[in-house]
Amino acid sequence: MFKKVLVANRGEIAVRIIRACRELGIATVAVYSEVDRHGLHVRYADEAYLLGGPTAKESYLRGDKILEIAKQSGADAIHPGYGFLAEREDFAAKCAEMKIGFIGPKPSSIAAMGDKAKARSTLIKAGVPVVPGTEDVGNLTDDDLLRVAPTIGFPLLIKATAGGGGKGMREVQTLEEMPGLLSSARREAESSFGDGNVYLEKLVEGARHIEIQILADAFGNVIHLGERECSLQRRHQKLVEEAPSPFLDEDLRQRMGGLAVRVAKAVDYLNAGTIEFLVDKDKNYYFLEMNTRLQVEHPITEMVTGVDIVAEQLRIARGRQLSYKQDEIRLSGHAIECRINAEDPYQDFMPSTGTITHCLLPTGPGVRVDTGVYPGFEITPYYDPLIAKLIVWGETRAQAILRMRRALEEYRIIGVRTNIPFHQTLMDSPRFMGGQYDTRFVEERFSIGETLLDRPAHAEIAAILATLAAHQATERSTQVVRRGERDTSNWKWVGRWERMHR
């Protein structure tokens, strides 16, 4: 049982966790970097302590300092959120050493899933299908890999064993180009993770990225909460997620869910986790990796199941049983999440920084916004560009899409550029509406400009808007000039004018 939780994160996810704690009557401790003094998580928490400089290394990655603050403030548990310290086995182990609860899995499970090659071999032994590839654990040399490659078949992927976020990943079409790609993948993995080990995996073409949310308590109960469809990505970063997947039927959902539960049990899993699968055109599914933490996109599962995942995490960490049994989990309706990033979709998704001067959130039926920003808050270049998650629920997928369109148009953020227009174009795309997309869709078959020209009426309105704004700007500037021409102050001028007319 604990009474005070330290939230070792920032932004929308820190706010999300603080909200759950507040509802449960648990006190909260926020930590922040020098540039996050104005962060919403700092304002919402019961206590707040400065970590250090603006970079993650000086602040949110300072495990030692965070543990010290936890001790001093009397927090009995730490919620790591996602990113930063969430999947650091050593940090989870230190928490245990210092008798501070870690709201997440055991260090051994983080380790078992953190090394992708080790995770593969563990699961192959447990009878879980994985994407065909190098089955051997350990440090394979380039010669070994080049020998094995033809038996896997091309195209294939080189992946970093310590990998994540697409770093150290290369697509290989032929054996000839493989040596060069191997060395560049190793270089990137070495600089990103300090570990240049790689392995090979067959490239599944036309694949969809579908993941299963699981919850596991300390009594051996493991349940799944259905799937999330996460195929809409750009540069291996998810942009839009939906639940349930338009590609899965009930039979496949139950089979994949059951498998996810088995995966969790194979590593003696505790708390919330996500098992990612690749699903090919013929509905064959392969284990991809397990994320041993709360996911960015967890709200869509909450919307369709009614389960408060963060509250369940706290409950599990407090040593209690899950509130639900598998047969009590029912999916209802459809949920979609759009990740609102401070990026300019018209300039190759260039990050956009600045102070948010005005903000109008969409509300109304079926709309949820998880965000950490507000007018006056500055978006700095130090952290990831996610500023909000817009989540909608509808009785059907069609209703959810219509609702998302409505909500995106209502959302006004001024001060930074956002990718809202990208999402609006996507929601209008016939392929998206038809559920016809895979992990390559955004990069290869979608363009934000493509539907621009079929709306001439709006181009005319835009012309009127631009002209009136330009006209007002010119009027203002000429008035400024006129004022300057007068060499006496306006008050003196008014006085003289009044005397003249007496």
Next chain:
Amino acid sequence: MKYIATIDEKEYEVEVIDERHVRVGDRLLAVDLVTVSGQPVYSLIVNGSSYEAYVQPVDEVWQVLLRGRLYPAKVEDEREKRLRAAAGSQVSETGEYMLRAPMPGLIVAVPVEDGQKVSRGDVLVILESMKMQNELKAPRDGVVGRIRVHAGDSVEQKKTLLSVL
């Protein structure tokens, strides 16, 4: 005052008659334009139809973001338009182009050297911001000069990084 707004190479003649009326082509329209809380968000009512849009000047263009679409509009009054026509189309292809940092960040690499010839689309600087590496590319052919940054430098937004002549 008569203006010509150009969007996607299509020209719209918009005459501002007074604060409440414009003429587009030969149609007279009643308009009512207000800004929302003094921000670059405008609410426009045209003959009873209500629109809301972001309208911001960026470089020489007014960017109008309306119902999820971006319309870059070049707005000129008739005099400017005539002047430009007289000057010919030799704009922007000459003169020195100054590459400025589009956002604050860390210089990861400068893969070009002083005096190096570059073509349009060549990477000039790699700038890291928000955990993403961004390639800043040459907008046209030219020769690189005045390199003012090195790998490892932190730069503020709009800092001049180098030039292309």
